[in-house]
Amino acid sequence: MGYTNSSWVSYTKLSPNHSGQRTHNIDRITPHCVVGQCTAEGLGDWFAKSSTQASSNYGIDRDGRVGMYVEEKNRSWCSSSNANDQRAITIECASDTTEPYAFRDVAYQKLITLCVDICKRNGKTKLIWFGDKNKTLNYTPKSGEMILTVHRWFANKSCPGNWMYARMGDLAKQVTAQLGGSGTDSKGGATTTQGTQATVFSGKSEADVVKSVGALFTADQKKSGILASVSMAQFILESGYGKSELAQKANNVFGMKKSLSGNTWSGSSWDGKSVYTKQTKEQNADGSYVTITADFRKYKCVEDSIADHSAYLLGAKNGSKQRYAGLKGCTDYKKAAQIIKDSGYATSLAYVENLCSIIERWNLTQFDVKSSGSSDTTVQWYRVRKTWADATSQLGAYKVLANARKKADENPGYSVFDVNGVNIYTPKTTSAVPFLVRVNIFDLNIRKGPGTDYARTGRYTGKGVFTIVEVKSGKGSTAGWGRLKSGAGWISLDYASKL
Known part of the structure; x- marks a missing residue:
């Protein structure tokens, strides 16, 4: 067949590191993470060295620019698998340097655009993500199908990182939608797999869940003040969502111990059978841990999990008293987190700090509907950190930009970032040299x-x-x-x- 290259390329530097014309038609796309917020030129310079012994067909840099390093007609050296690279278009994407190796949004959006272009030029009408190595590698795509694969299936690597791995289903969905495909594979299954709630948010990217979760709560639940925000943050914290940027050293799975939760509040979908036993660690006051065995409830999807947990926080009792008294109507997320902690929900000494960090980082207060019944209000937060990826360095989150700038001025090495992680202010400093x-x-x-x-x-x-x-x-x-x-x-x- 004839091969073409993408018109989205803005920089070209062809690498000597390839195997010549591929021996298989193109029916796969393999996104990678560079492990560095590189430029198209920098990545091209790296692949241009014969000593690098690696290359990719395309690269997407930190600003969303597309570089081409190996033409589509040729097999790149990218995925630690000759068989995969012979049939895949490989794409290196600029990312953070530490797990979960997050991409900037501009890079992710360009990845979607580039995948649409690749599929169109190669006669594909849908992009499929099975999320299962064996199923994928044993599947024979039909003529209009393009399959997603990942580097970690062929080598002991994290690539494309947990940030991108969590979005593979979203990538397939968005690309297929733009191609006008049906969103189903040849056997009638969804193009995105529905894994467990703790690993793939039931096929949704965490960004999609964060945007839509407010709709999961009833009017009464929203009138509880900050409850929707806290419930979502607790799910993020305790689900241990892979090793993504949402997981903050959780030591529990999300769910209530059966002995505490029972089945006594409205809206519960527990049938008395969906319970599993798990060993978990509880933290003592002296900082030590003890391993216990507890029964946890299991949910079919993240929506059920969060909504049911919201009902639990409102309805749980100790005898005739509300277990989390003071939570209803609370409009201060820090106070709400402390109420939950003090009521014996969690034993981790850093629970409140971690919960508040998630609420601030992901602007979860956007779900807060005040008891007056006013509509949802999205708050712009400005965060002061060393880098966006280093959430542990955060000194605070501010609604007023001037206050955030002042905090950064007072702390050399810190900058102000908006809700999308864009650096909007860095103090001009004169560092002592040398x-x-x-x-x-x-x-x-x-x-x-x-x-x-x-x-x-x-x-x-x-x-x-x-x-x-x-x-x-x-x-x-x-x-x-x-x-x-x-x-x-x-x-x-x-x-x-x-x-």
């Missing part, structure tokens, strides 16, 4: 001046420790640009750790 930094990537560009608007010198730092003798702010870096003592030029301090 100082040492450690670089942990091979391909950090050295530029002729402090900014991406200065030309590259054509050299890289490589991994190692370097001395910075001057710091300036400039385009393309939130942490500033550092001038190397060697005189070689300037590097972005976003990719260096101060020693």
Whole structure:
């Protein structure tokens, strides 16, 4: 067949690392995570080295730009599997450097666009994600079908990271919708698999659940104040959703111990049989843990889980008294979290802190409907962190931008991020020089001046420790640009750790 390349490509640097023309027609797409918020040029430079011994057909950089490194007619070296790469279009996507290796939204949206384009040019009308390695690799796609695969199936790697892995079903759904496909596979099954609630949110991305979960609560439940927010945050915390950015060191599965929950409030769907036994760890006051065995309720889907849990918080009793007295009508999520903790719900010493962190990070207060019956109101939060990916560094979340900026000004190395993780303010600082930094990537560009608007010198730092003798702010870096003592030029301090 004839092969074409995507018109979305804005940068091309062909890599020598490929096996020539592929031996199988294209019927797979394999998204990867780069493990770095790279540029299209930086990724191209890396793949251009024969010593790299790796490549991909396309790359999507941190700004959503598409680079091409191996033409579609050729087999790239990307997935640790000759059989997969012979039939797959491989796409490296800029990501954070730590688990869950999150993509910026602009990169994810471009991945959807690029997959639609690939499918169209290769005569495909639907993109399918089974979510199961054996089923996928043993499946023979029909002429109009494109299948999603992942690197972790062929090597001991996390790739594409838990952030993207959780969105594979969403990717298939959105691409198929744009292609005008039916959304079902050739056997009539859904294009997205419905795994357990604790691992794939019943096939939905966490972003979709966060946006729609407010509709799961009744008017009475919403009148409880912050209940919808807290219930969603508790699910996120306690489900241990993979190892995604939503999971915050949970040591329980989401659900109530059978001995505490019973089946006494309206809206419960428990039939007395959907109970499973699980060992879990409870934390003592001295910080030590003890392992207990408890019965937990099981739900068919995340919606049932959250809605039923909301009913539990409203209706649970200790004798004739409400177990979580004070929760109804509470409009302060921190107070609500403390009420739940103090009532014996959780033993983890950091439970309240972790719960509030999730509510702030994901702006879950958007579900809060005040007891007056007013409509839902979305609040814009500004978070002060070292980087968006480093949620543990957060110093606070502010409704007023000026307050967030002031906090960042008072804490060198911190920036202000909006709800989408976009850096909207970084204080201009004059760091005391000289100082040492450690670089942990091979391909950090050295530029002729402090900014991406200065030309590259054509050299890289490589991994190692370097001395910075001057710091300036400039385009393309939130942490500033550092001038190397060697005189070689300037590097972005976003990719260096101060020693």
